Structure formats: C-alpha cells, structure tokens
Amino acid sequence: MLPFAMWWVRHNEKIALRMGRKLSDEELIWAEQIGIAHPEKVRILNVARIPKPVPNLIEKIVNLIGFKTVTPAGMCMRYGIYIKEKYAKEKSLLAHELVHTQQFERLGGLWHFLKIYLKETMILGYANSPLEIEANDTAETILA
Numbered sequence: 001m002l003p004f005a006m007w008w009v010r011h012n013e014k015i016a017l018r019m020g021r022k023l024s025d026e027e028l029i030w031a032e033q034i035g036i037a038h039p040e041k042v043r044i045l046n047v048a049r050i051p052k053p054v055p056n057l058i059e060k061i062v063n064l065i066g067f068k069t070v071t072p073a074g075m076c077m078r079y080g081i082y083i084k085e086k087y088a089k090e091k092s093l094l095a096h097e098l099v100h101t102q103q104f105e106r107l108g109g110l111w112h113f114l115k116i117y118l119k120e121t122m123i124l125g126y127a128n129s130p131l132e133i134e135a136n137d138t139a140e141t142i143l144a
C-alpha cells in the first residue's frame, strides 16, 4: 500500500505544482507561523472534486472491513494542496492543509509522512490520528 500511496501523492503533487496558485501574502504569514520551511514551493489548486486516493475496488474492500472513506474538502500532497472549489474561501481548511505540508517536511518527506499517517488513520481512525488532531489545533491557533 505504501508504494502506491507514494506514487499517488507524488503524481498529484506534480499536477498541483504545475497548475496551482502561489500562497497569498496572508497565507504566507500562516505558513510562517506553522513553520513551513519552503512556503515558496506551495501551490493551491482548486478543483471540483478531490482526487480519490484509492480505486473503487480498494475503497469497497476498505469499507467492508469497516473503515469509512470520507470525501474530503481538501487534501495535502506535500507542497501541492487541493481544495474543493466550494470551500476555496474557508481559511480553516487551507490552514489545516498547510499544517500537513509542515508535517511532510518535519517527518522527512513523503515516505516517512505517509508511513505514519496511514498507520495512524488506519489504526486510530481519521478523527483520532495525532497528525490530524495537530492539524486542527494548529489551524485553530493561527487563525484565532
């Protein structure tokens, strides 16, 4: 699963980096507060639909084992951040995704982040994943 996840994140990151926009001045301030080492690399791509991490077959299997797959409003592919058009103005969502960018950097890149992130969300569930909790808490703090 990890090699697939790596490929998938890298693939989607490339698209966002090519087509997305740079951070605004306000967002650059958030990035600094969050502690992103390379905010200049970040690109935001607004999309009608967030790319799906898993093919339908895998999603069905995952659902069968009892994990709910969510349709997210945003997703962070390291420096490429996808935001659903409908939520493009939601500051808390973008701030949340920027925290994930910082986590990618801090944990040492794609492989290290995904290894921990997948384990956390599979075992503890999305809502209880420490990386997710950190993203929510930090986003809330910088927007307060």
Ligand SMILES: [Zn+2]
Pocket (backbone or CB within 6 Å): 096, 100, 132, 135
């Ligand atoms: Zn998140």
